[in-house]
Amino acid sequence: MSTGAAALMAAGQRQEHQEYQGHQEHHGDRPGPGEAGGSGRPAGSGGHAAAQDGNDGTALIQGRYRLHELIGRGGMGEVWRALDESLGRRVAVKCLKPLGHSGDAGFTRILQERFRREARVAAALQHRGITVVHDFGEHDGLLFLVMELLDGRNLLQVLDDARRRPLPVPDITDIAEQVAAALAYTHGQGVVHRDLKPANIIRLTDGAVKICDFGIARLGHDIGFTSRLTGTGVAMGTPHYMSPEQIGNSEVDERSDLYSLGCVLYELATGRPPFDQDDAWSVLVAHRDTEPVPPSAERPGLPPELERLILDLLAKDPDDRPQDAADVAGRLKAMRAAASVTALPAPPAAPLPEWARTLATGPAARPARSAAKAAHHELTGAWSTRTVTPSADPGALAALDARQAEAADLGRIGNWQESYELHIAVATDRDRAQGTEHPGTLAARYEAAHCLTMLGRTDEALRLYAYVAEVRGRVLGPDHPDTLAARHEAAYALGTLGRHLEAHREFSAVLAARERTVGPDHPDTLHCKHNLAYNLGQLGRAAEAYTTAVEVADARSRVLGPEHTDTLGTRFEVGFTLGQAGRWAEALDTYREVAALRARVLGAEHPETLAARYETGICLGRLGRTEEALALYEELVALLTRTAGSADEETLRARQALGVNLGRRGHWDRALAEARDVAAIRERVLGANHPDTLVSKRETAVCLGWLGRWAEALTAYREVATAREALFGPDHPDTLTSRNDEARCLEHLGRTAEAQALYRRVAAHAADGPESL
Incomplete structure (x- = not known):
């Protein structure tokens, strides 16, 4: 879903609101930019209420x-x-x-x-x-x-839920790697947790892991202050997870956290802490003086490399432990890769396997591990554009497959930078072993391009997709499904970059090829046609966009069923095109139907259900039913904050719409507070000059104007206009809108001559700008 801005005229000011959004479909299960997404976030841990207030006693x-x-x-x-x-x-x-x-x-x-x-x-x-x-x-x-507020269970609860049975090894290594990555970051900031334990590690419902409660964290260099705290006799940790140096009141650094991590991993692997005596003093003495029983004695069959890591972390002397969390994460990564290699089947012996002629539409962006194994072993075939070197033996190629699967896993958990770097490294090694044009090499580059998209580096992603499409077209043929998949992604990137005319041409060419090769009702064909409809809307061709979207919705309903998620996705797009055409009452009915069906199929709090409800609110506002819209957005903000998080793009967009409707109801003080808070979060998460941040800053200026605070509004409008000019250029419509805002502000301040000069400047740039398509 591309981030658009809707306009509302009021008191001579053009207000931008991130309200009205269409949906573009990405490849496979990948969410497009801005699609409502996310999973729950969880339960924090532990306070004492202040004086009770209100009739409900809270x-x-x-x-x-x-x-x-x-x-x-x-x-x-x-x-x-x-x-x-x-x-x-x-x-x-x-x-x-x-x-x-x-x-x-x-x-x-x-x-x-x-x-x-x-x-x-x-x-x-x-x-x-x-x-x-x-x-x-x-x-x-x-x-x-x-x-x-997090939606998950801490590891103590996870163990208790399992009746203290050890966790599966893949779960242990996954949790450990995420915790090690977080510790590597905090230690890099000079912060030591000092109380790492299962109760302070939350596993969210989507598998992500978070460390909470830096309640006795300390700056690494602040030794003197810590010594004073310790000197009071206040416990600086939890006995079952304390390092020997904490117990002995010695100097404590990040290696103390690694010892505590070893205690946690020991408990996950065996169901109990390494020292589990009846009283706290005995536990402390054991940490200081007693070597732990090897975890394999408690759990036979534990992988030796995992046991070795746990015991290394539990070394009494900090110098004998791994010296940093990044090293721990690296060892865990190597374990997972080795496990993948062990699990891989033997490579096919045929010199030119059948898959080379009948490849599917490209590997999924974030496959389940079982799917990854099924697909990746086939990349060990003997297709090569150069002489196969001794390094291209089955074992080496299996290792490449395992690394490629690991890269996919990194993307699955949102580690897009690491995933990108590993995909590129795999592509380089495949290039040497199998050749530049080998499908496995190109698949790695294709996935690297997807990572770039997720990192917001769309220009680079476009170049890489275009390269893959060109090579696949030359090697596999222009109509091969893999060639078309890469061209489709290139078109998607063009649309994301605002190059909608180029995107339209590419989508049209891919659509024609897919209709010719697999037929008009094939899922890939309809997938492309859906995106073509969206792009037509971005070009301002609302009638064509509507007709195309209706055709796709009808075809998907016929082929997949009226309640299939893809069908509902295109019906959502029909609502978008109706709104673009100003047919708000019809759009409202469409969104309400989609929301009701999604609630039944996916659940009332599913992100896609909430997205349809969000657009329902836009329609209500456009129809002047602002009281209903305001109530809807207040509920949505609460739901999205709970399910997606306070900094999630969809949560912030809902809060933006809430602010717009507060303004429509004349609640400008509340609207201003909302706009400022959204702008601050976006600036922290996205950056000061991100287009979405600038939209929120502009909304802040709008509110200031309505409150009569024109001098402050002028400063805010100028900041946005300057940033947009640097970002988009002086002729971009958003830049010109901001300069017009600035001119109107000058008029309100009585600075008419400056305002007129700015209006003339805007008119000149508008005349020189690109023609409407």
Whole structure:
């Protein structure tokens, strides 16, 4: 789904709103840019409610955070499921125990300082493997921390759910690799966790892993301060997972976290910690003085390399452990690759296998591991454009297959940069072993291009897709399915870059070839035709877009069924084209039908269901039914925040639409607060000059104008106009819109001569700009 901006005229100002979105379909199961997506995010851990407020007896902190349900309690406080009433999002609020619970003033000061340090350090950490901290502060003597609400189970709960049975080895290595990556980041920031344990590691419902509760994290160089804390006798960790140096009050660095990770992995592998005596003192002494029983004694058949890693992490002397988390992650990666090689079947012996003539439409972007194994072993065939070197023996090629499968797995969990680098490395090695034109080499480059797309490096992705398409066309033929798949992706990239006329030509050519080779109702044909319809809409050819989308929807309904997700996806596109044509009442009916069917087929909170409801709100707003639209968006913001996260693109887009409708109802103060918060999050996540960030900044300026704060609005409009000019050029429609905004602002400030000069400048650039298509 491409990010478009809809226009609303009010009081002489053109307001941009990220409201109306169409859907472009990406290859296979890949989401297109901006598609509603994501999975749940989870339960934070542990606070103490402030004074109760309101008739429902719930507590309200700082007039903003409504505490609803206690979801965890620890030595330092509690964690509550809460609602941020200002933003309408669900959060976890961690509260320090009220100060009156201890008569020791020194103890209280230490707890206060430790909590403040947690907040400052945690809020500065930005990594996919670390729980996001939104806010922190003090309320009536209560210290609190506001975190993302996660949808998952901590590892202690996972083990308890399994009745303390060990986890499968692939789960252990997957969890360990993600934790090691997060630790590598925090250690690089000079931060040591110091309390890593199963209860502080959350596994989300989508398989991602996050470390939470940097409650006793410390800056790596802040040894003196830590010693003072330790000198009070306050425990600086959890006995079952503490390193010997923590127990002995020695200098502690990142290798202490690696020891704790070893304790966690030992427990995941055996069902119990390495030292499980009855009292805490015995456990501490064992960490200091006793060698752990090898985990294979508790679990025969544990892979030796995994046992070796666990025991290396549990070395008493920090110098005998792995020296950094990146090294641990590398060893885990090697284990997974070796396991893949072991599991691969023998390569085919035929010198020119049948698959070379009948390849499918390209490997899936994120295959399940079983699917990856089934597909990847066939890349060991003897097709080569050069003499096969001794290095191209079956074992070496099997290793390449395993690395390619690993690269796909990295993409599956969102590690697109690592996935890209590994795909490129595999492509280079395949080039040497099998040849530049070998299908396996080209497949690796094709997947590398997809990674570039997911990294936002669309220009580079386009060049790589075009290269793969050219070579496949020469080697396999112009109508081969793999050639057409690469051309399709190149067209998609062109559309993402706003080069819609070029994209239209390429989609049309691919569509004609697919209709000729596999027929008009083949899924690949309809997939291409769907994207062609979307692109027609981007070209302003609304009538053609509508007709094409209806044809695809009818064909998919006939071939796949009226409730198939692909059918509903194209019916969604029909709603988009109706909106483009100004047929809002029909668009509203279409989106409502799609939303109802998706709720039945996929579930009420599925991202695609929520996307249809989002567009329903757009139609309601366009039809002047703003009260209904406002209620819908308030509900959507809460749902998306819970299911996709507060920084997710779809959550922010829903909040943008919520702000628009607040403005339509005249609630400009609330609309301004919403716009500013969305702009701040987008700037942090996407960058200051990302087009979506600039849309939110412009919305901020719009609100300031409606509030009569024209000087502030002028500053904001100029910032957006300058950024857009640098990003898009002086003739781009968005740049010209921003310059017009600036001119209107100058008029309101009585600076008429400057305004007129700017209007003339805009008119000149508009006359010189590209002709309408």
